[in-house]
Amino acid sequence: MSSSAPLSRVPEKVSLEGLEDRWSHAWEGQGTYAFDRTRTRAEVYSIDTPPPTVSGSLHVGHVFSYTHTDVVARFQRMRGREVFYPMGWDDNGLPTERRVQNYFGVRCDPALPYDPGFTPPQVGGEGKSARAADQVPVSRRNFVELCERLTVEDEQQFEALWRRLGLSVDWSQTYQTIDERSRAVAQKAFLRNLARGEAYQAEAPGLWDVTFQTAVAQAELEAREYPGHFHRVAFHRTDGTGAVHIETTRPELIPACVALIAHPDDERYQHLFGTTVRSPLFDVEVPVLAHPAAEPDKGAGIAMCCTFGDLTDVQWWRELQLPTRSVVQRDGRLAAETPEWITSGSGRRHYADMAGRTTFSARTAVVDALRSSGDLDGEPAATQRMANFYEKGDKPLEIVTSRQWYIRNGGRDEGTGAGLREGLLARGAELQFHPDFMRVRYENWVNGLNGDWLISRQRFFGVAIPLWYPLTADGEVDHDRPIVPDEALLPVDPSSDVPPGYTEDQRGVPGGFVGEADVMDTWATSSLTPQIAGGWERDPDLFERVFPMDLRPQGQDIIRTWLFSTVLRSHLEHGSLPWRHAGISGWILDPDRKKMSKSKGNVVTPMGLLEEHGSDAVRYWAASARLGTDAAFEVGQMKIGRRLAIKVLNASRFALGFAGDDVPLDRPLDPADVVVPLDRAMLAGLADVVRRATEALEAYDHTRALELTETFFWTFCDDYLELVKDRAYGSGDEVPTAETVSARTALGLALDVQLRLLAPVLPFATEEVWSWWRSGSVHRAPWPTPDALPAGDVDPATLDAAGRALAALRKVKSEAKVSMRTRILTAELAVPTAQLPLVEAAVQDVRAAGRAVDLTLVGEDGLEVAVVRGAELEQG
RNA sequence: GGGCGAUUGGCUCAGUGGUAGAGCGCCUCGUUCACACCGAGGAGGUCACUGGUUCGAACCCAGUAUCGCCCA
Numbered sequence: 009m010s011s012s013a014p015l016s017r018v019p020e021k022v023s024l025e026g027l028e029d030r031w032s033h034a035w036e037g038q039g040t041y042a043f044d045r046t047r048t049r050a051e052v053y054s055i056d057t058p059p060p061t062v063s064g065s066l067h068v069g070h071v072f073s074y075t076h077t078d079v080v081a082r083f084q085r086m087r088g089r090e091v092f093y094p095m096g097w098d099d100n101g102l103p104t105e106r107r108v109q110n111y112f113g114v115r116c117d118p119a120l121p122y123d124p125g126f127t128p129p130q131v132g133g134e135g136k137s138a139r140a141a142d143q144v145p146v147s148r149r150n151f152v153e154l155c156e157r158l159t160v161e162d163e164q165q166f167e168a169l170w171r172r173l174g175l176s177v178d179w180s181q182t183y184q185t186i187d188e189r190s191r192a193v194a195q196k197a198f199l200r201n202l203a204r205g206e207a208y209q210a211e212a213p214g215l216w217d218v219t220f221q222t223a224v225a226q227a228e229l230e231a232r233e234y235p236g237h238f239h240r241v242a243f244h245r246t247d248g249t250g251a252v253h254i255e256t257t258r259p260e261l262i263p264a265c266v267a268l269i270a271h272p273d274d275e276r277y278q279h280l281f282g283t284t285v286r287s288p289l290f291d292v293e294v295p296v297l298a299h300p301a302a303e304p305d306k307g308a309g310i311a312m313c314c315t316f317g318d319l320t321d322v323q324w325w326r327e328l329q330l331p332t333r334s335v336v337q338r339d340g341r342l343a344a345e346t347p348e349w350i351t352s353g354s355g356r357r358h359y360a361d362m363a364g365r366t367t368f369s370a371r372t373a374v375v376d377a378l379r380s381s382g383d384l385d386g387e388p389a390a391t392q393r394m395a396n397f398y399e400k401g402d403k404p405l406e407i408v409t410s411r412q413w414y415i416r417n418g419g420r421d422e423g424t425g426a427g428l429r430e431g432l433l434a435r436g437a438e439l440q441f442h443p444d445f446m447r448v449r450y451e452n453w454v455n456g457l458n459g460d461w462l463i464s465r466q467r468f469f470g471v472a473i474p475l476w477y478p479l480t481a482d483g484e485v486d487h488d489r490p491i492v493p494d495e496a497l498l499p500v501d502p503s504s505d506v507p508p509g510y511t512e513d514q515r516g517v518p519g520g521f522v523g524e525a526d527v528m529d530t531w532a533t534s535s536l537t538p539q540i541a542g543g544w545e546r547d548p549d550l551f552e553r554v555f556p557m558d559l560r561p562q563g564q565d566i567i568r569t570w571l572f573s574t575v576l577r578s579h580l581e582h583g584s585l586p587w588r589h590a591g592i593s594g595w596i597l598d599p600d601r602k603k604m605s606k607s608k609g610n611v612v613t614p615m616g617l618l619e620e621h622g623s624d625a626v627r628y629w630a631a632s633a634r635l636g637t638d639a640a641f642e643v644g645q646m647k648i649g650r651r652l653a654i655k656v657l658n659a660s661r662f663a664l665g666f667a668g669d670d671v672p673l674d675r676p677l678d679p680a681d682v683v684v685p686l687d688r689a690m691l692a693g694l695a696d697v698v699r700r701a702t703e704a705l706e707a708y709d710h711t712r713a714l715e716l717t718e719t720f721f722w723t724f725c726d727d728y729l730e731l732v733k734d735r736a737y738g739s740g741d742e743v744p745t746a747e748t749v750s751a752r753t754a755l756g757l758a759l760d761v762q763l764r765l766l767a768p769v770l771p772f773a774t775e776e777v778w779s780w781w782r783s784g785s786v787h788r789a790p791w792p793t794p795d796a797l798p799a800g801d802v803d804p805a806t807l808d809a810a811g812r813a814l815a816a817l818r819k820v821k822s823e824a825k826v827s828m829r830t831r832i833l834t835a836e837l838a839v840p841t842a843q844l845p846l847v848e849a850a851v852q853d854v855r856a857a858g859r860a861v862d863l864t865l866v867g868e869d870g871l872e873v874a875v876v877r878g879a880e881l882e883q884g
Numbered sequence: 885g886g887g888c889g890a891u892u893g894g895c896u897c898a899g900u901g902g903u904a905g906a907g908c909g910c911c912u913c914g915u916u917c918a919c920a921c922c923g924a925g926g927a928g929g930u931c932a933c934u935g936g937u938u939c940g941a942a943c944c945c946a947g948u949a950u951c952g953c954c955c956a
Contacts, residue, residue: 022918022919024921231955231956394956443889445888445889446888448887448888448954449887449888449953449954449955452886452887452888452954452955453954453955455955456955456956564953564954565953565954567954568954568955595952595953597952632896632897633897636889637889637890637897638889638890638952638953639896639897640895640896640897642895642896642908644895644896644907644908644909645896645897645907645908647908647921648907648908650921651921651922653921654919654921655919655921655922657918657919658918658919658922659918659919660918661918661919662918662919663918665918711897711898712898715898715906718907719906725918725919726923726924729918733918815924815925818923818924818925819924819925819926821913821914821924821925822912822913822914822924822925822926823912823913823925823926824913825912825913825914826913826914827913827914827915828914828915828923828924829914829915829917830914
């Protein structure tokens with residue numbers, strides 16, 4: 009900026025139009041938000057923003073919560089902290105994978121080697137799903153390249169939105185969760201977990217999505233109501249003394265039955281414990297056992313345990329050491345081969361009728377057969393049951409046995425992980441949640457964990473698990489002796505890269521090696537965003553200056569996933585929290601008080617919203633909602649914000665106009681020039697607002713700060729500006745009086761402070777005004793402090809008392825239905841006795857603002873508010 | 885079933901022990917003089933319900949109802 013004193017740059021007409029474009033470019037050009045990495049950790053305020061999923065759609069919820077973060081960032085920057093505010097894109101995961109398949113007509117086959125010259129068969133599928141058979145198989149590395157290519161567009165769209173919204177992000181710090189650095193971090197963290205025994209593989213029954221054909225983790229579950237039928241089915245006692253009836257919603261699992269189980273205290277079944285029964289149709293002999301997890305008042309009180317119908321079956325199977333008799337395959341169909349445990353001729357015939365069919369179709373077949381055999385008691389009764397779903401799936405999850413990788417999370421604290429759950433609860437207690445009650449969601453989740461974190465996925469677009477396995481001389485995979493890469497070579501792709509000590513021609517041959525085909529769950533990477541953005545191990549100098557981060561802002565919906573898993577990884581790797589504070593934003597509710605749905609969110613696109621109302625207005629709406637509180641999607645609130653932004657422009661233009669066009673505006677304002685009590689009272693009130701707003705922002709209560717500032721600003725405009733208008737204009741061309749200088753100086757000081765107070769919420773309007781008379785950016789200006797304003801020698805209530813006196817004069821005119829410019833020729837102004845000295849101190853301004861020619865001021869006991877009596881108004 | 889949060893004027897929300905608040909909307913009026921994307925004035929609420937504590941409760945305690953969410 010120019011060092012010579014600039015003259016008035018206050019425009020004749022002010023407008024909000026075009027401010028976003030102009031200032032976002034100026035900020036970029038001037039590096040206003042660039043991070044200075046020479047600053048020490050104590051000087052830095054670092055923010056770990058959860059990267060949005062770029063292949064998902066933008067919605068107003070993003071705008072809402074990201075604005076909250078930006079308000080904090082701007083406040084901390086003005087407070088003098090060097091703000092580390094990077095932005096990432098979460099492009100790693102299933103949604104992108106599916107888009108890429110259709111867009112380019114490819115599918116990933118991780119067994120294939122990388123083809124550097126690959127060109128996709130098509131670019132831009134016309135929105136329709138390409139048939140799997142028509143898709144060209146490509147290596148995982150080729151697939152990742154296509155994903156990166158496609159997500160670039162999405163990311164540009166997001167960035168354009170964030171820039172228009174005014175996020176003060178340092179755009180040179182951007183990362184993607186699938187980029188090379190992220191893959192290296194995710195793989196390194198995994199290998200460290202493996203080396204410390206925190207990551208392990210196990211062959212175990214687990215939840216499985218038959219549509220996506222992948223295992224899923226507890227955090228991805230969603231319990232939903234699912235319609236079904238209770239079937240009352242007879243099992244036959246092997247001693248020939250009759251039948252035992254059970255009720256089941258899944259009769260197709262009868263061939264997988266391994267026991268009948270009742271509660272140990274259930275009187276009805278005491279005599280059956282220890283005996284055996286035969287399953288209907290399939291004639292398999294199974295024991296009747298007791299276990300406390302059986303629910304006596306549910307159905308018949310005795311249940312069939314199958315491998316596996318639900319998680320209780322898994323518990324029974326494990327604790328009662330039952331055999332494994334699985335019939336449901338990974339594709340959701342029953343095994344084509346008749347299982348060897350079904351031995352009777354009729355049993356094998358019955359199974360053959362259902363072999364290879366889906367569970368739904370098999371159920372129909374079984375029910376028909378049960379009806380024919382007489383083993384179905386009555387007709388199936390419709391019911392609603394809770395079933396586990398993958399959050400992105402639409403079929404209930406099955407449970408299949410498979411080899412998977414896990415990271416310990418305290419969910420199975422017996423064994424080596426003992427104490428981990430307590431450690432994570434202690435981290436939760438250490439983390440400062442805003443609002444505080446959000447901590448219980450974390451605690452509920454940690455206490456409710458019932459298994460370790462399953463991180464392997466049988467998918468393709470994700471970070472590869474960086475391992476190979478030796479092949480024995482027989483060609484068998486030796487999973488027990490995984491081969492790890494050198495950390496310096498990360499990231500690796502086991503399908504293309506060769507493990508140490510091997511050559512490529514040994515891939516897949518006996519005595520050679522094979523790459524791990526699975527990828528990590530998206531969360532296994534995105535739980536490391538503080539490490540990715542902070543340059544963990546890659547840039548230790550940076551990492552030391554930003555980690556642990558100060559703030560993790562996020563939505564309440566991902567406390568159990570993103571927040572928890574990030575705490576876990578940091579706890580395991582660094583023995584610390586990943587951040588000190590977590591700011592949790594609420595939901596956006598539609599006018600029906602329901603969570604804003606995608607379909608409704610799409611009607612109003614975020615960019616359209618910003619274009620219609622202006623970014624400051626939309627930010628005002630978002631900033632008006634407290635952390636943790638759901639907010640209504642309310643256009644009215646945006647209009648209020650717009651009104652405030654326009655008022656800032658107009659009031660500023662007015663206040664700055666008194667000085668005249670030939671006066672240098674960026675001159676120092678000396679508080680000692682403020683000598684009139686009313687002016688000093690106004691500044692004292694502002695000092696109090698500064699103090700309280702600062703306290704509120706330090707406590708992550710941006711709403712309170714905004715409310716305080718906004719309320720003061722309107723009083724400043726409606727009362728103070730009106731009161732001092734005449735005095736500030738001055739009498740003429742000669743040297744201004746001390747009273748005029750006092751008003752002009754007070755106006756300048758007040759404006760200067762209020763612009764800075766409003767800057768975090770209204771970055772565009774405040775920057776515009778700042779540019780008229782100040783140098784540099786308001787967003788790099790120091791946050792105001794109360795001690796820079798004169799105070800202490802005058803009652804701050806003076807402004808309020810004078811304002812009320814003015815209101816009394818206005819009321820007379822309003823009730824007389826005359827213009828506010830109408831002069832009051834004579835009147836008596838009665839004020840509460842206590843306020844008399846305050847009003848007296850400002851009576852000249854009150855008289856001028858009220859256009860009262862002859863005003864008699866009296867104090868009166870028992871009066872609540874100033875009143876005007878005997879007013880005689882100018883005619884015409 | 886357990887937990888968390890909410891319930892204040894038509895709407896959106898502040899207000900955590902001392903006479904009910906704001907903005908929007910509404911009504912009346914004004915306005916070439918910073919701002920019509922404006923200004924002034926006004927009307928409008930037994931603070932969900934029932935008990936309790938207290939000199940005093942929107943606020944604290946117990947319970948109930950309704951709504952939302954989380955976990956089972």
